[in-house]
Amino acid sequence: MARSPHALDFSKARSRFLSRDDNPRAYLERRIATISARDAQVHAFVTLGLEGARRAADASAGRYRDGKPLSAVDGMPVGIKDIMDTRDLPTQMGNSIYTGNQPRWDAACVHALRSGGAIVVGKTVTTAFACGATNETRNPLDLTRTPGGSSSGSAAAVGAGMVPAALGTQTQGSTLRPASYCGAVGFKPTHGVLTMQGVHPISLTHDHLGVIAGTLDDAWCVASHVSLASGNPGAAGLQGASAVLPTARKPRKLIVLHTKTWESEVEAPARAAFEALLQRLREREVELVTRRDDPHFAAFEDEVFGTFIDRSVDITSYEMKWPYEQYAAQHGDRLEQRVHDRLARAREMSAEYYAELLAEKTRMKDRARDVMGVADAILTLAASGPAPVGHGHTGSRAYLVYATFLGLPAFSLPVMEADGMPLGAQLIGRAGRDAELCALAHWVLSLES
């Protein structure tokens, strides 16, 4: 098992809507049946909106009957991470400060999907404010394991086949890690190309909108639709946004990124799975280069992991002053210690120091463009291993921070397994080259079949 056996393929369902062999309402009812059967154990959803979903599905069914679907996501049931505002469902941020909170708008990403006919089934469980340690969600492939976080419910809902796709966010590893753990495709586009308006922030320079889906096709389609329907003020949008998946393209050369945590965090089954993947790529004549082959990349990797990612915690902490400082002042007992720690760090920082860090981050991004120019993409793990047993934490961030910190597009592809659980391969591209990366991801996934 690499891809979750429950994972759905909406593009196939949509063909059947178009040929009238199926319809969005019937499709939704099957999803609701899965939710009814499994969510008491999995806890993917914090709030369901089935009445509204059924109304939206009927409207979508009418459009397919008339041969006039609104878009490629018309009729797609989706889960929405509960830090994203929804005008008809509470938005509770995974924290009791927001119990019962009812926004008067849909976040821009939610509005974009709805305007294309997608059906909001419900709000998915998040860790507190998407930066907390854990929550009630369980891995649908093994209830004794974590689904990962912070987009826990979005990944679990997709992994369980409750919905074909769900929205998440990633500030460190919150989309790709749970996607990897739950046997789904995770996609975190280039920082800034998708709108975060109406989504509760952690750190705007690090927060990314992400998509978790059963297939690459659906992940691409959802991200594309959000970009085309909403745009992001001041940004050019997702490269090559389209309802059509970019044609598979074989990479000529990949940089293989092990990171220092390969020795300390990655256990034998995950190592074996990754080495087997590398072997398959070599057999297909993909050139693989490591830090031993490319001293420029090695030096850059050392700088990123050795010094800068830790300092990026400072950037995040500084940006968390709003709104977390006021939560701490009024509801301090409802915040996890890690938030208080970040705020304490922020209080020690000056505006000048913050500005220096930003300037250095910009230089690192420029250097990333240069050092990555020698290859098509970077290949690494999407997580340090399969979903850990237990529910005390949502997994390591070690393999996720590189692409997040540098704002690079990244996919988690369910092409490996370890301990009988899925494990994602992470493909990281150059900033703004999301469609080109997706074409490579398409090819890597085709190795499976």
Place this chain on the structure above:
Amino acid sequence: MARSPHALDFSKARSRFLSRDDNPRAYLERRIATISARDAQVHAFVTLGLEGARRAADASAGRYRDGKPLSAVDGMPVGIKDIMDTRDLPTQMGNSIYTGNQPRWDAACVHALRSGGAIVVGKTVTTAFACGATNETRNPLDLTRTPGGSSSGSAAAVGAGMVPAALGTQTQGSTLRPASYCGAVGFKPTHGVLTMQGVHPISLTHDHLGVIAGTLDDAWCVASHVSLASGNPGAAGLQGASAVLPTARKPRKLIVLHTKTWESEVEAPARAAFEALLQRLREREVELVTRRDDPHFAAFEDEVFGTFIDRSVDITSYEMKWPYEQYAAQHGDRLEQRVHDRLARAREMSAEYYAELLAEKTRMKDRARDVMGVADAILTLAASGPAPVGHGHTGSRAYLVYATFLGLPAFSLPVMEADGMPLGAQLIGRAGRDAELCALAHWVLSLES
């Protein structure tokens, strides 16, 4: 009368707090007395929070008693434009879609001011979503005239002496125009240096946070405090942010911008006032250059006004898709026709066209830096005349869009009058050089004394 005769000077009050000749609670009570006397006619406030304000004033008074004020804004009563979220007061956006809306956080700018001890007196009237035509607020200097908009209540509250300073926003002319009409100082820093988090958006590439105050000192102090206490994710912050006003500096050379509307919109009294100001500057040996003296600037001015500002309406329209498209779908009858028109235009636009406009805007900003390099700043009117009589609209945007579109820092300085009403001189600086511009503004204001 140039500066409103009612305008307050908080920096002087603060000296008296420090010397214990006055205290924040007593100062607040005098402001409340003014509100009680005048706001039934002026309608500057849509919601008052006097109980909370008195508690905050008592706490501030305690800090001054202990010799430990939190900042230069400690004890300053402020008005907050009602598109800015406040956790303890409704935030109603000037539109019935948001009647009774109660956020669970303070917008970042509000939190910044409160964390420095400033006292939120209430929410000031805005036009609908800061882009509507008019509202119930009246000009405190002449009730038959408009106070300007969209930050109508903020300017009226300052012009009436109800508060020494208030927060506004400017997407086209919404801070500097009402400041000019009400005899106050208006300050719109460089686009992006102050945070808009928690403020209802129109168009993020055009929306600026602004300050309206009785004195330059207070305007600078408020903007500085917001920058230092909050920062803006991804931005370096306000240049030279400090509680201390930059020392006055005489400009060597100013570009005088008349714009084409000088002929069509500016009437004799306003022309005479501006010409008299220019004469005073010449007498002080400030070199004044016009489009006739500088063909490069003339060509740039023609391009900005002749072609690009109209196309910036397209950028704004595209960005208004969220959240206005959903308001139109659900509450279409509650939106003004101009919003529907913008959305109709947005529906005709492609993502590619939007991206092209953004790229062109960036090029225009780069050119602005070059053509402005020959002078210290641009001098023009802050409004095409004094506040118009009547309440059907909030005045012309003709003199405001230049600095707003290009994201340049700008001050409205109450140094002229026409028809017995104040009229602001607008000083426009280079992007990111806010403190340098403030030093020039300081000098221009000193011409008055």
